[in-house]
Every structure is written in structure tokens, then in C-alpha cells.
Amino acid sequence: MRSDSLGFDLTDEQRLIALSVRDFAQARLAPGAAARDRDGTFPLEFIPELAGLGLLAMKVPVEEGGAGADNVSYALAMQAVATACASTTVILASSNLASKILSDYGTAAQKERWLVPYAAGRLGPASFALSEPGAGSDAAALRATAILDGNHYVLDGSKMWITSGAHAGFHIVFAKSDPAAGSRGIDCFVVERGTPGLTVGKEEEKMGQRASGTVALYFDRCRIPRENRIGPERGGYGIALSALGGGRVGIAALCLGIGEAALEEGRRYVHERAVFGKPLADFQNTQFVFADCRMDLDAAWLLMLRAARVLDKKERGASESSMAKLFASEALGRVVDRMVQVHGGYGYSKEYAVERHYRDARVTRIYEGTSEIQRLVIARDVLG
Secondary structure, eight states: OOOGGGSOOOOHHHHHHHHHHHHHIIIIIGGGHHHHHHHTOOOGGGHHHHHHTTTTSTTSOGGGTSOOOOHHHHHHHHHHHHTTOHHHHHHHHHHHHHHHHHHHHOOHHHIIIIIHHHHTTSSOOEEEEOOBTTBSSOGGGOOOEEEEETTEEEEEEEEEEEETTTTOSEEEEEEESSGGGGGGGEEEEEEETTOTTEEEOOOOOOSSOTTSOEEEEEEEEEEEEGGGEESSTTOHHHHHHHHHHHHHHHHHHHHHHHHHHHHHHHHHHHHHOEETTEEGGGSHHHHHHHHHHHHHHHHHHHHHHHHHHHHHTTOOOHHHHHHHHHHHHHHHHHHHHHHHHHHGGGGGSTTSHHHHHHHHHHGGGTTTSOHHHHHHHHHHHHHO
16 A cells, blocks of 8 residues: 555545555465465455455445445555455455445345345355457447346356356356347346356466466356346446446556565565675666656556546546556556566566566456557547
């Protein structure tokens, strides 16, 4: 967490959340992060503890079982977790997307059935299933269908790149109930784990964030009760779009956490490593590298908090969220690349955490909207 001197006066509650989550993450998540990454082990055993801290449903009201936190607190908490384990952070980001949708659009009965036990840690994580093999950036092009048949929707199709998909207690799934209507024919559903007709694909062998459990979901005549539809009929596309701002702020926070962790690894290394009789930190070139990294991360921090505050004012904040996510992810790419370079050959070794940070960073320019999509959103706002 950066200091208040950057121009944002954090409340005592926001500061307490950031510091308490940071202490938990460093004590509980950081020690095993490298091993979980190496083995691709999903951190399922930590879900009850994460729930106990309110991290599964941060922006869900207290009366619905959540933490009742604002977007600023959420961003600071995600940043704190990411300094210890990027994989756990993206699990939380996906779960918070799902829980916020259920809180904002679910009925009282739906919240009682899924949201309350989920927030208490009894259902495991949750997943947000929008992307498909042929529909990532263009969500309106999704091909999964959910055709109404009496009191059930019959769900067919597949979803791709679903974080926590093999472990989620429920999935928030988007599908077309009227394929001819394009984006106006999309609905949103809760699909429970173990529903007949739902098959979970194999774990993806990924470059980074290897412990986050990314899978495909396949639906074959999967019958979903009508009461599992979330929100108004044919309102799924609007629900998906409403979640994107908060999701992008969460990824900006993740980027900052990885970046701060990498910078700290580099800082320790240049003080310990001696070259030509003096520490690397004493060389002007090294100092310039760290100055550039600090500027990148501070600028990203400010953009992230601005976007979070816009969302807290109940404004749409599409451009601000896109700027935060775009700048943070690209700044992170520069920071981790510099920190690997500072480490020299050691930066290329799995014995050093900076190698993991480098791999974890790359996907942040792809998921939750690619860098190209963020530029489109920003340009439309600028040009009108």
C-alpha cells in the first residue's frame, strides 16, 4: 500500500483492511506460493480463511453475508493478496465478480440459497463463465444457448478459461436464450456444481498463475431450473457489462501487487549483489531502473484508486477502469522485465521469485479485456 502523500486520503477502515489482508497474505499465502505454482495446486484449503476475512464477497452487503466493503477497500485488499500469491488473487477476483452479480441482481431466495453459504466459505469459490473458445473480447458473439423448455432452460455449449471452474460451488454462466437477438438475447444463470449435463474440462497447463485452476466448462442438454436465471429476462449482456468495471479495477490491483513484490525482490538483490567491488545499488544505471519502476507503479496506483472511487460514486467508470487496467498491466510488464534484467542470469532461474512474477504478469494484458479492447473503450470516451 502506498502512502497517503500520493494524493488519496484513505479512511481508517480502508487502511486497516489493506494492512490486515497484507499481514494474512504474507503469513499464510506467501510461504507456499512457489510450490503451488510449480505443482499447479489450487489453494482450496485457504478458502475458509479467505471467507473468514470477507474476501470472497467483499462488495456484498453485510446483511447478505458479505464484507460490505467499497471498491477502494476491495482494490487495496486484492493488491495486498497479490504481493504474496497472484494465483489466489485471480481466484478472489473471479469469485468477487460472481458474488457481486448475485448480490446486485439475485432475488432474496437466490441470495439465501447461494450467496449466504458461499460468503461463509461453505461452497468453495465461485466462477464467472462468460468467455468461449470463439468469443472472448466480443462477448456478444457467444454461442452457448439456453432454450426455455417448460420450467427449465436447456443449456448447450462451452465456456473457456474459467478460473476456479473445477472447484467452484456454482458458476455464473451467460448464454443466449434467443440466438437470433444477438446481445439482446443473452441471459445469466446460476449453474450449480454437479448439475447433470455439466462437464468440467482438464486443467490448462499455463505459463503463469498456475495455481488458479483454469478449465473449460461443457454443457450438453444441461437442464437449469427457471428460478436459476439471474436478473431480468434477456438482461444477461447488461449484467456482464456492469461487472467489467469492478473486474478491471481488481486486475489493476493484482498488477500492482505483483509489481510491488517484484520490485522488493529486486531491491533486496541489488543491495546484496556486489559487482566490481560495490553493491549493484550504488550504480547510477541501477538507480535509474528503480526510479522508472517506482514511477510506473505509483502512476498505476493512482489510476487504480481513481477508478475505484468513480465506481464508489455509482458512476459507470468504464473509461477510468479501462485506463487503470491498461496502464497497470503494461507498467507491470515493464517492471518485471527490468527486475529480471537486474537479477541477470539468476532472474531466469526458478530459484528466484522474480521468475514467477515475470510469468504471472504476462496474462494481465489479456484477461478481463485485452489491452486492445481497453484502448477501444478509452478512445470511444475521448472521441465521443
